[in-house]
Amino acid sequence: MKEIILKTESITKHFHDPVEFKVLDEISFEVYKGEFLTVIGKSGCGKSTLLYILSTMDTEFDGELFIDNQNISRWKQDKLAAIRNEKIGFVFQFHYLLGEFTCLKNVMIPALRLGKLPYDVIEEKAYQKLELLGLKDQALKPSSKLSGGQQQRVAIARALINDPLIIMGDEPTGNLDSMNTQNIFSIFKELTQEFGQTIIAVTHDQDFAKASDRTIEMQDGKIINQNYKFI
Amino acid sequence: MFVKKHPVNGEVAYTYIVSNKKLTMVAALGVTLGIAVFIFMNSMLAGFDKSSSEAFFKSIPHIRIYKDDEISKPIVNQSGKNIPVIVNPKVVPSNNTIVNPKQVIQLLKNQSDVVLVTPQLTVGIFYNNAKTQISGRAIGILPEEANQMFNMESYVVEGNVNNLKNNINGILLGSGVAAKMNVREGDNISITSSVGMTKVMKVIGVFQTNNSVVDKTTAYVNIAFAQQLMKKNSSYITDINVNIKDYNKAKAYAPELAQLTNYKAEDWESANETYMAATRMRAIIIRFVSISILLVAGFGIYNILNMTVMQKINDIAILKAIGFNGRDVIRIFVSQALIIGLIGIVFGVLFASIMVAVLQNYYVGGDIGYFPIYFKLSNFLKGIFFGFAVTFLAGFIPARKAANIDPVSIFRK
Ligand SMILES: Nc1ncnc2c1ncn2[C@@H]1O[C@H](COP(=O)(O)OP(=O)(O)OP(=O)(O)O)[C@@H](O)[C@H]1O
Numbered sequence A: 001m002k003e004i005i006l007k008t009e010s011i012t013k014h015f016h017d018p019v020e021f022k023v024l025d026e027i028s029f030e031v032y033k034g035e036f037l038t039v040i041g042k043s044g045c046g047k048s049t050l051l052y053i054l055s056t057m058d059t060e061f062d063g064e065l066f067i068d069n070q071n072i073s074r075w076k077q078d079k080l081a082a083i084r085n086e087k088i089g090f091v092f093q094f095h096y097l098l099g100e101f102t103c104l105k106n107v108m109i110p111a112l113r114l115g116k117l118p119y120d121v122i123e124e125k126a127y128q129k130l131e132l133l134g135l136k137d138q139a140l141k142p143s144s145k146l147s148g149g150q151q152q153r154v155a156i157a158r159a160l161i162n163d164p165l166i167i168m169g170d171e172p173t174g175n176l177d178s179m180n181t182q183n184i185f186s187i188f189k190e191l192t193q194e195f196g197q198t199i200i201a202v203t204h205d206q207d208f209a210k211a212s213d214r215t216i217e218m219q220d221g222k223i224i225n226q227n228y229k230f231i
Numbered sequence B: 001m002f003v004k005k006h007p008v009n010g011e012v013a014y015t016y017i018v019s020n021k022k023l024t025m026v027a028a029l030g031v032t033l034g035i036a037v038f039i040f041m042n043s044m045l046a047g048f049d050k051s052s053s054e055a056f057f058k059s060i061p062h063i064r065i066y067k068d069d070e071i072s073k074p075i076v077n078q079s080g081k082n083i084p085v086i087v088n089p090k091v092v093p094s095n096n097t098i099v100n101p102k103q104v105i106q107l108l109k110n111q112s113d114v115v116l117v118t119p120q121l122t123v124g125i126f127y128n129n130a131k132t133q134i135s136g137r138a139i140g141i142l143p144e145e146a147n148q149m150f151n152m153e154s155y156v157v158e159g160n161v162n163n164l165k166n167n168i169n170g171i172l173l174g175s176g177v178a179a180k181m182n183v184r185e186g187d188n189i190s191i192t193s194s195v196g197m198t199k200v201m202k203v204i205g206v207f208q209t210n211n212s213v214v215d216k217t218t219a220y221v222n223i224a225f226a227q228q229l230m231k232k233n234s235s236y237i238t239d240i241n242v243n244i245k246d247y248n249k250a251k252a253y254a255p256e257l258a259q260l261t262n263y264k265a266e267d268w269e270s271a272n273e274t275y276m277a278a279t280r281m282r283a284i285i286i287r288f289v290s291i292s293i294l295l296v297a298g299f300g301i302y303n304i305l306n307m308t309v310m311q312k313i314n315d316i317a318i319l320k321a322i323g324f325n326g327r328d329v330i331r332i333f334v335s336q337a338l339i340i341g342l343i344g345i346v347f348g349v350l351f352a353s354i355m356v357a358v359l360q361n362y363y364v365g366g367d368i369g370y371f372p373i374y375f376k377l378s379n380f381l382k383g384i385f386f387g388f389a390v391t392f393l394a395g396f397i398p399a400r401k402a403a404n405i406d407p408v409s410i411f412r413k
């Protein structure tokens, strides 16, 4: 019996500016606990827009969104912030880190905000996550001094720090070389298989998508294939 | 398990402050100047008020009780009947003496807010100098009580007030009078009262209040002697001087005494209405200017924090994405404002204290003496309070704007 961790029911979204435009059209799908899901589709088809809605940051949509069996579609901002803090880890497409803080602090901040563990335990945990992503030696550098790929990996470490139920990534390996991409991929695999965490990742990388558990294909704001088969 | 929550909002605010030292310093400097000027100007105001009221109370009491002139009333005034009565109001001819003064004084002394009560009799006189006469007035007092009330010792420059008591013919001269008459302690002087009585007096001392009108006209004599000058008996008294616990309450308290005694009771502020009006004007101007300066400082921090929020818009979006809510964001920027405010206030208070301390010891000379400024705790507390209020507001407005930032709209850019 597969447990549903995230579900959408007919999510539709319009942009009104500059012209009335339907970006998302009746998006309905389910994501299971421990699943490694990828989303593919042409540039501009609405992948990022969908991900912002799934991550609870964008609340202007029609339809229903369930996370961890709760319909959060009409929740207040403060409650959504708490959900994001505790249950969702997010890796952005472009903007990554707080530039004036060290890499270590960047990774620690979501856990400090959550406040469930003592400071030194959080620090230790952050070091472990950075090590996992091959960045232990960069821990005390200001994050603005890192390369794009390094920054993206720190952002992944940060997404993992609170052991979230769901990790969402908007092209999380977009800036990485094949070796690092491979490393991220195996980290994600391990998180899903060993720890039952769920991954939803938008990607343009065919190999990355191919190796995931399931791939959703989007086109012009619609899901055209819930279980994309690679040829 | 209870875990002590790390103050992460404070840490973010602190990091922003430390990594933008220049901006922080500029903003704090604005607060410093605002606070320093605010405290300084208000200390000066307090100094002015204190020195001028001290000067007043060298010659006038908190409340003076005397018999006011009465205006005649129409004798016929039948209500209901509309008969026009032609009247010509005039001052009723009666003497301005207080009836049974001992009893009135005792009555006043029994009031709990009253500290000192002493009678006084003022007589118009001429100081005779060979062929010329200088007009002036002799104030009859009970030397011991008057000394207590007006602290006469502090401005007697020659001789001693207490000698007045032992010498019924003694006179304590204003320094201007003494100079014009060319007399000094131990000399004799001849005076003529308004009712034509001429007496030769012994100068037992000279006083100087630095109020030139007083110094050039006034002399103090024993009240019994003043009664002789008026050719009156020992119950003839025109004024009763009253000092109360808090001279700032004189205005409110005077009507009570008037009702109690059935005489006119005039508080020191009403007696010096013109001067008090000028004082009030001065207070308004100083308050207005000092608050304006504080507001300008506030605008300074507001601008700088506004700029910081704009620079940090990406950070704010990221913080919100990883689970910081609106209140957290407000706390971050308000803490930043308050830390800046605290730095500014500490230096502002220090700066103001130095200015006050330096000016306090600056001798201006003339009637003023040392620069009239003094440490008044309430002014410092007010400065600190307003400083925090202004920085809080200056931080809160941009912080609220930051809290409403929609992270998605930032990420889409
Ligand atoms: N704020 C906006 N106002 C109007 N239209 C927008 C806005 N943001 C995005 N769009 C449009 O919505 C569509 C979907 O954008 P989205 O960013 O979701 O695409 P995407 O699938 O993530 O593309 P890519 O793979 O290039 O990242 C695009 O056509 C874009 O032009």
Ligand SMILES: [Mg+2]
Residues within 6 Å of the ligand: A047, A048, A049, A093, A170
């Ligand atoms: Mg995108």
